[in-house]
Structures are given as structure tokens and as C-alpha cells.
Amino acid sequence: xxxxxxxxxxxxxxxxxxxxxxxxxxxxxxxxxxxxxxxxxxxxxxxxxxxxxxxxxxxxxxxxxxxxxxxxxxxxxxxxxxxxxxxxxxxxxxxxxxxxxxxxxxxxxxxxxxxxxxxxxxxxxxxxxxxxxxxxxxxxxxxxxxxxxxxxxxxxxxxxxxxxxxxxxxxxxxxxxxxxxxxxxxxxxxxxxxxxxxxxxxxxxxxxxxxxxxxxxxxxxxxxxxxxxxxxxxxxxxxxxxxxxxxxxxxxxxxxxxxxxxxxxxxxxxxxxxxxxxxxxxxxxxxxxxxxxxxxxxxxxxxxxxxxxxxxxxxxxxxxxxxxxxxxxxxxxxxxxxxxxxxxxxxxxxxxxxxxxxxxxxxxxxxxxxxxxxxxxxxxxxxxxxxxxxxxxxxxxxxxxxxxxxxxxxxxxxxxxxxxxxxxxxxxxxxxxxxxxxxxx
Amino acid sequence: xxxxxxxxxxxxxxxxxxxxxxxxxxxxxxxxxxxxxxxxxxxxxxxxxxxxxxxxxxxxxxxxxxxxxxxxxxxxxxxxxxxxxxxxxxxxxxxxxxxxxxxxxxxxxxxxxxxxxxxxxxxxxxxxxxxxxxxxxxxxxxxxxxxxxxxxxxxxxxxxxxxxxxxxxxxxxxxxxxxxxxxxxxxxxxxxxxxxxxxxxxxxxxxxxxxxxxxxxxxxxxxxxxxxxxxxxxxxxxxxxxxxxxxxxxxxxxxxxxxxxxxxxxxxxxxxxxxxxxxxxxxxxxxxxxxxxxxxxxxxxxxxxxxxxxxxxxxxxxxxxxxxxxxxxxxxxxxxxxxxxxxxxxxxxxxxxxxxxxxxxxxxxxxxxxxxxxxxxxxxxxxxxxxxxxxxxxxxxxxxxxxxxxxxxxxxxxxxxxxxxxxxxxxxxxxxxxxxxxxxx
Numbered sequence: 001x002x003x004x005x006x007x008x009x010x011x012x013x014x015x016x017x018x019x020x021x022x023x024x025x026x027x028x029x030x031x032x033x034x035x036x037x038x039x040x041x042x043x044x045x046x047x048x049x050x051x052x053x054x055x056x057x058x059x060x061x062x063x064x065x066x067x068x069x070x071x072x073x074x075x076x077x078x079x080x081x082x083x084x085x086x087x088x089x090x091x092x093x094x095x096x097x098x099x100x101x102x103x104x105x106x107x108x109x110x111x112x113x114x115x116x117x118x119x120x121x122x123x124x125x126x127x128x129x130x131x132x133x134x135x136x137x138x139x140x141x142x143x144x145x146x147x148x149x150x151x152x153x154x155x156x157x158x159x160x161x162x163x164x165x166x167x168x169x170x171x172x173x174x175x176x177x178x179x180x181x182x183x184x185x186x187x188x189x190x191x192x193x194x195x196x197x198x199x200x201x202x203x204x205x206x207x208x209x210x211x212x213x214x215x216x217x218x219x220x221x222x223x224x225x226x227x228x229x230x231x232x233x234x235x236x237x238x239x240x241x242x243x244x245x246x247x248x249x250x251x252x253x254x255x256x257x258x259x260x261x262x263x264x265x266x267x268x269x270x271x272x273x274x275x276x277x278x279x280x281x282x283x284x285x286x287x288x289x290x291x292x293x294x295x296x297x298x299x300x301x302x303x304x305x306x307x308x309x310x311x312x313x314x315x316x317x318x319x320x321x322x323x324x325x326x327x328x329x330x331x332x333x334x335x336x337x338x339x340x341x342x343x344x345x346x347x348x349x350x351x352x353x354x355x356x357x358x359x360x361x362x363x364x365x366x367x368x369x370x371x372x373x374x375x376x377x378x379x380x381x382x383x384x385x386x387x388x389x390x391x392x393x394x395x396x397x398x399x400x401x402x403x404x405x406x407x408x409x410x411x412x413x414x415x416x417x418x419x420x421x422x423x424x425x426x427x428x429x430x431x432x433x434x435x436x437x438x439x440x441x
Numbered sequence: 442x443x444x445x446x447x448x449x450x451x452x453x454x455x456x457x458x459x460x461x462x463x464x465x466x467x468x469x470x471x472x473x474x475x476x477x478x479x480x481x482x483x484x485x486x487x488x489x490x491x492x493x494x495x496x497x498x499x500x501x502x503x504x505x506x507x508x509x510x511x512x513x514x515x516x517x518x519x520x521x522x523x524x525x526x527x528x529x530x531x532x533x534x535x536x537x538x539x540x541x542x543x544x545x546x547x548x549x550x551x552x553x554x555x556x557x558x559x560x561x562x563x564x565x566x567x568x569x570x571x572x573x574x575x576x577x578x579x580x581x582x583x584x585x586x587x588x589x590x591x592x593x594x595x596x597x598x599x600x601x602x603x604x605x606x607x608x609x610x611x612x613x614x615x616x617x618x619x620x621x622x623x624x625x626x627x628x629x630x631x632x633x634x635x636x637x638x639x640x641x642x643x644x645x646x647x648x649x650x651x652x653x654x655x656x657x658x659x660x661x662x663x664x665x666x667x668x669x670x671x672x673x674x675x676x677x678x679x680x681x682x683x684x685x686x687x688x689x690x691x692x693x694x695x696x697x698x699x700x701x702x703x704x705x706x707x708x709x710x711x712x713x714x715x716x717x718x719x720x721x722x723x724x725x726x727x728x729x730x731x732x733x734x735x736x737x738x739x740x741x742x743x744x745x746x747x748x749x750x751x752x753x754x755x756x757x758x759x760x761x762x763x764x765x766x767x768x769x770x771x772x773x774x775x776x777x778x779x780x781x782x783x784x785x786x787x788x789x790x791x792x793x794x795x796x797x798x799x800x801x802x803x804x805x806x807x808x809x810x811x812x813x814x815x816x817x818x819x820x821x822x823x824x825x826x827x828x829x830x831x832x833x834x835x836x837x838x839x840x841x842x843x844x845x846x847x848x849x850x851x852x853x854x855x856x857x858x859x860x861x862x863x864x865x866x867x868x869x870x871x872x873x874x875x876x877x878x879x880x881x882x
Contacts, residue, residue: 029620061648142642
């Protein structure tokens with residue numbers, strides 16, 4: 001087996017980010033909110049030796065026009081901690097990553113729930129640290145205005161310090177439980193945090209033993225300037241969305257460089273771009289599948305997405321013709337418009353197909369045969385574009401089965417993905433060290 | 442089978458409230474924080490057809506002198522939502538009651554987690570609504586001072602209104618999931634709460650379908666004046682701690698009367714006093730077991746508890762003699778001191794034994810044979826003292842096995858406890874109606 005290995009996590013909230021996925025032939029329309037299906041998905045991912053099952057999160061029903069909203073399969077979802085705790089009991093090895101926002105919650109609650117999930121799962125928890133910026137969420141938490149971006153990141157950094165400090169409340173060997181003497185734990189091995197900072201004041205100690213992993217694995221999803229810096233200082237896995245290998249290599253080098261500058265070992269931070277994976281018998285077959293799932297995106301919401309990407313109202317264009325060449329000037333992102341134009345030219349898409357691509361899933365995608373996708377992934381790994389991927393499924397169960405049953409064996413054949421778990425904790429799967437307790441050596 | 446039936450819930454956080462329990466011969470010293478043990482306990486309780494598994498909660502390591510703290514088996518515990526979600530996957534019928542405070546959390550989070558637990562468990566969730574009054578907790582949430590008692594209850598009432606309103610965000614039949622038309626849900630069946638009150642502002646809607654039970658069962662534990670009133674208006678099960686049948690009957694009549702005055706049916710509110718149950722082969726055997734577990738309470742913390750109960754410093758008394766007859770005057774509760782004096786006289790306890798009773802568990806207890814305890818329970822049921830009990834175990838697993846294997850069959854023989862579940866939700870176990878959606882008929 002070669003030195004450098006891929007890490008694979010599965011993006012599972014929603015189970016597909018593609019807005020047409022729930023309508024795909026053979027799919028489960030309620031997959032996102034059906035425990036039986038979710039159990040089957042995680043068990044298949046574990047059988048394929050995935051590193052982790054990854055739950056994004058939203059603290060609101062997302063704001064969109066009712067015509068789009070009523071078509072969204074994401075309006076009802078399980079809450080991450082309750083779902084992952086349930087799934088911890090039907091799996092043994094796969095990591096369980098929950099997103100938890102630092103904006104509208106309390107560090108004592110967050111520290112406690114992740115510690116509890118880590119204990120219940122035998123050391124498989126990860127915390128995806130996010131800040132919450134959408135005004136719909138702020139209105140669910142008594143705030144008319146949401147925190148500014150910079151303020152949210154400042155609070156997030158302090159929140160991280162408090163949560164990790166609370167996890168270190170007890171030394172790993174604090175609990176004696178000596179029935180004879182009646183001593184349950186050694187009070188010398190309990191630390192009271194007494195944190196008082198700009199945004200947070202938390203006394204501690206946490207009322208739960210130190211997590212199995214010391215700390216659950218720290219995940220970060222930011223791509224902004226403060227997001228990259230926070231990731232470089234704190235993250236052990238980074239979820240990101242580069243458009244292509246060139247962008248990925250730049251991001252990879254930047255974040256690993258910042259981590260090194262912050263005194264960390266770059267290999268203790270894994271970069272895992274999100275990638276839609278569509279496996280076919282041939283490249284044509286895979287592309288046809290993509291067009292088929294794209295075609296299930298409702299045109300009204302699709303055209304709105306295309307208009308945003310173009311920075312111009314696309315609703316008057318002929319849906320079944322090519323993109324007009326005489327687009328009006330835009331003040332919006334030129335990079336974004338250039339991407340649309342390139343895609344239209346490369347794939348010869350009509351306005352409708354373009355719109356449905358943007359309304360469906362327009363991020364990084366690997367579309368091809370098991371062999372071609374595995375080769376692409378190996379290139380990303382070898383050339384410093386990523387340490388693995390956060391896999392987005394186009395539809396389920398078929399799209400997930402295609403990955404676990406066809407792509408993973410090809411990755412294993414190439415020697416870049418494990419054939420079995422060698423450890424039992426998520427840290428062990430990812431090759432990350434167990435943090436020492438800052439208060440007890 | 443007779444008309445009126447007992448309901449039994451098990452008090453499981455900590456697994457025993459008795460402070461000496463973890464030291465008892467044959468006990469599991471780590472039972473409170475060992476998932477394997479907790480799974481085995483809940484499966485035994487389900488096999489015995491208990492209504493629910495009940496988790497109290499604390500948002501801090503409880504404040505006590507280090508000499509007592511280091512002897513406490515409660516300093517490390519699982520967080521309720523993560524534990525109950527995990528246990529939902531190893532059980533099928535038993536209810537799952539979580540305590541969640543309204544003082545340092547957000548109604549959107551609470552509504553969402555209980556809805557998620559209710560869906561994951563197929564309609565078995567209950568919310569024990571509490572307010573948090575101890576300063577140790579407030580300091581873990583950035584507050585130097587805790588809210589005053591009245592203010593906490595005012596916020597709790599509004600919090601309840603918001604949480605139940607959020608649960609009603611979607612009509613029960615909102616989700617269509619029509620693959621053909623692409624309509625996932627009917628937007629006419631989505632309600633935006635738009636709550637703006639004295640303490641809380643929450644827009645909604647909740648991002649999860651209406652709970653299986655409509656609303657999870659509402660539990661209340663208050664005995665104070667505002668606690669009783671809140672219970673009468675909102676609770677469907679009341680956890681309380683009367684000392685004896687006379688006190689229980691008064692409390693029962695008071696709360697049911699208040700419920701009726703609030704326009705509710707008294708039978709839609711179940712009164713379930715907490716009761717320690719110690720089963721023996723004879724009354725003497727059961728009493729000996731109680732003395733044995735009491736004897737495991739450390740004398741230093743025990744004598745402090747006795748001093749509080751007496752309203753006088755007991756540390757200078759002869760531990761192995763009787764309680765002195767010349768107690769100093771007290772400004773503390775005369776009822777409390779009278780209780781100590783009566784107990785000392787009735788059971789002929791030494792100062793040490795008295796102290797260990799107060800330091801161990803001094804609330805309502807049924808101590809006897811399966812037959813005598815079942816008869817007592819039937820009296821409470823028949824005479825309007827309770828609708829069942831919240832069972833506290835003296836030690837585990839033996840004390841739990843004694844209840845499930847010896848007491849429950851005797852209750853079943855008397856026809857006052859189910860031999861099997863007749864429904865699948867906790868509401869069905871308790872005989873409670875499913876709430877209608879306030880926004881959709």
C-alpha cells in the first residue's frame with residue numbers, strides 16, 4: 001500500500017445536496033427523514049470503510065420563495081445529535097461528524113453533547129464548527145440582526161477555546177471508583193476552567209469525563225479569510241469547495257502553510273473538498289445520469305439560480321436554446337459568470353440544462369467510470385489538491401451504492417484507500433494524534 | 442383487570458439517587474456512565490412494561506465540599522438527548538423522558554431536539570420541563586446571578602408556549618413528497634409562529650415535521666406554588682416528592698383541582714411521586730438491605746445532611762448513640778426536625794444511621810416484600826395518592842431486578858399493572874390524548 005491514503009467522508013445532511021435527487025427514479029423521496037433508510041446508508045458506508053458520516057446543519061427552514069420551498073426535501077430533517085447518537089448504536093467504526101454553530105448556542109451545552117456522543121460511540125465524534133450568518137436563523141433565536149462576519153469568527157475562536165478547555169475538565173485517569181474507600185474520583189484531577197473572555201464567561205468544570213478521543217475531531221468549513229485562519233489554527237479536517245484542481249492546490253497550500261505558521265504539523269490537518277460523484281458504465285452514461293437528475297430540478301427555481309450565477313436575469317432567455325452571446329454587463333462576480341460561460345461551451349448545454357445544473361448541484365463533480373474517477377482522485381491526492389473528499393451523492397440509494405460498490409473497490413485496487421479499518425476511533429481513521437490534556441500531562 | 446392502573450417510570454439519572462449505591466456489593470460502580478449497563482437496565486425495564494425511563498439533569502457539577510464531591514458517582518453522566526437517542530435504538534416501546542431546562546437554553550433548540558427524539562423513537566419522547574436555580578449552573582452560562590424563582594417560572598411558561606407552537610409548525614399531513622409533480626410539501630400546511638413575548642422572540646417555523654405524538658409528553662417536577670400552577674396548566678405527568686400518603690393525597694387533589702380549574706380533564710395529568718423501592722424476602726430483610734446501603738454513605742457528608750435536616754450541628758453527637766434529647770432551639774423548619782425525631786423513634790436509629798439515611802436517600806420509600814409493597818402501592822392508587830410512581834432504585838442491578846422480577850409480577854397479579862404494552866407511543870402507555878395542532882384542525 002502506498003504512503004499517502006485518501007480519506008472519505010459522506011455528506012449526509014441532506015443525504016443529497018442535489019435538489020432533484022428525491023425525484024430520481026428508484027430514489028426514496030423521504031430518505032432525508034427516514035431512519036430506516038439512514039441506518040442502511042451508514043451501514044453501507046461503514047462496510048465500504050468510509051472515515052465518517054457528515055451532518056451539515058441549519059437552524060431554520062431556509063429562506064426561499066414558496067414556489068421553490070415547497071419543492072425542497074430539506075425542510076424536515078433530524079437534529080444532528082439525536083440522529084448521530086441513534087446511528088452510533090447500529091455502527092461500530094465509522095466516524096460521526098455533527099455540525100454545531102457557535103453563534104446561537106452555549107459552549108457548555110456543545111462541549112457536553114460532543115463529549116457524550118464521543119463516549120456513546122467509543123470515540124467516533126467530530127465537531128464541524130460553523131458560525132451562523134443567515135437572518136432566518138437569527139430570528140429563531142430572538143435576534144433581529146445577525147452578528148457581523150468578523151464578530152462571528154471572533155466568538156467562534158473563543159468558543160473553541162472554551163469547549164476544548166471544558167473537555168479537559170477531568171484528567172483521563174481521574175476516575176478511581178474504589179468501592180472499598182468510597183473514593184469515586186481524584187479531586188486533584190479535576191480542573192475548573194474559570195474562563196472570562198470578551199464574548200463568553202464559563203466557569204466549568206464540565207459534568208462528563210474527558211472524551212474517548214481526548215477531544216472529538218475538529219472540522220472547519222470556512223473558505224473566507226477568517227475561516228481559513230480559524231481552520232489553520234484549530235481544524236483537523238477541512239470541508240471546502242474548490243471548483244477545480246488548480247483552485248484546490250492553491251487552497252491546500254494556503255491552509256497547510258497557515259497551519260505550519262501557527263506551529264502545527266500540516267499532516268495533522270486533512271483537506272477534504274466536497275465532490276459530487278456520479279458513476280456510470282461509460283463517461284457518456286455518467287453524463288446522461290447527471291442530465292437526468294438535473295432535469296428533475298424545477299425550472300422556476302433553476303432559472304433563479306442561473307440568474308444569480310450570471311449576474312443577469314435569465315428568465316427571458318429561450319430555455320431550449322443556447323445561452324445568448326449578448327449578455328448585459330454585470331456588477332456581480334466575473335469569475336462566476338466566466339464559469340457559466342465555460343460550462344455552457346464545454347458541455348454544449350441549453351439554457352434550461354445550465355439552469356438546472358445551477359439549481360441542482362454546481363460544485364466540484366467527478367463524473368465518469370469507476371476507473372476514471374479513481375484516477376482523477378489519485379491525481380488530486382498526488383498533486384497536493386486534497387487529502388481525500390467529502391462525497392456528495394447525486395441520488396440514493398443508487399448513487400451511494402455506485403460509490404461504495406464500484407468506486408471504492410477501484411480506489412482500494414490502486415492502494416489509495418483502506419480495505420479495512422485499522423483503528424477504532426475517528427482520530428485513528430484520519431491519522432490524527434490524541435490531544436494531550438492542557439491541564440494535566 | 443380493574444379500572445385504574447398504575448403507571449411506572451424509572452428514575453435513571455443518576456441510576457440510583459442513593460449516594461451509597463455505587464459501593465453496594467454486586468453493584469456496578471460505573472453504572473451511571475456505562476452504556477452497556479444502561480442498555481441492559483432499559484431493556485429489563487421494557488421487559489417489565491415500564492411506562493418510561495426518566496432522565497433528570499444538571500447543568501453543572503453540583504456544588505459540594507470536595508470531601509463529599511470526590512465520593513459522588515454523579516460527577517460524570519451522559520447528556521440526556523444523546524443517551525436517550527442511543528437507547529431508542531435498543532428498545533421498542535418504553536418511553537424516553539429527558540429533562541431540559543428553560544433557563545439557559547433556546548426554545549428552537551429544545552423543540553427541535555425533542556421532535557427529533559420523538560421521530561427517532563417512534564413517538565416515545567417526553568419533556569420534563571424544569572427551571573434552573575443553582576448558581577453553579579448560571580456560572581456555566583455567562584451569568585453571575587441566576588434568575589429569581591418567579592422570573593424563571595414566567596420564562597418557563599412562555600418557553601412552553603413557544604416550544605409547543607414550534608411543534609405545530611407543520612400540519613400532520615403537510616408532506617406529500619410527490620415525485621411526479623415535484624411537490625415535497627403543501628405550503629398551506631406550514632405555519633410561521635412569529636412569537637414575540639416578554640422573554641422570548643422566535644419566528645419559526647421549526648425545521649422538522651410535527652412529532653409522532655403531536656407533542657412529546659409534558660412532564661413537570663415542581664412542588665412550589667408556581668410549579669404546581671405550571672404543572673396544572675401544562676403537565677401531563679407530574680414528578681413529585683410527598684413524604685407520605687396524607688401529603689400525597691393533598692398534593693394530588695390540589696394539582697388535579699387546579700388542572701380542572703384551568704379547563705383540563707384531571708385524568709389527562711398523571712401524578713407520579715418518586716419512591717425508593719427496596720424489596721426483601723421479609724420486612725426485616727428489606728430493612729437490613731436499607732441499613733446496609735445507608736452504611737455505605739460517608740460519615741462526613743452524612744452528618745452534614747443530618748445537621749441540615751435537624752437545623753442543628755450534629756457533628757458533636759456520639760455517632761453510635763441515640764439522638765440527644767436536648768437539641769438546641771432552631772430557626773430552621775420544624776417539620777423537618779419533627780420528621781427526623783419521628784424516624785429516630787420509629788426505627789430506633791443511632792446518630793450514624795440517621796445521618797446516613799439523610800445523606801443517602803431520605804424521601805418516600807417502600808421497604809418490604811413484593812406483596813407488602815404491592816399492597817401499599819394499590820392503597821395509594823385507590824385512595825387518590827397517586828396514579829403511579831417514579832421508581833428510585835437503591836442499588837443496581839439487584840435493586841432493579843428485584844422490582845422488575847419480583848414486585849411487577851405481584852402488581853400484575855393484582856390487576857393494577859399491564860402485562861403487556863397495548864400501544865406503541867408513550868402517550869398510549871399513559872392514556873393521554875394526542876394534542877390537536879393549534880394551527881390546523
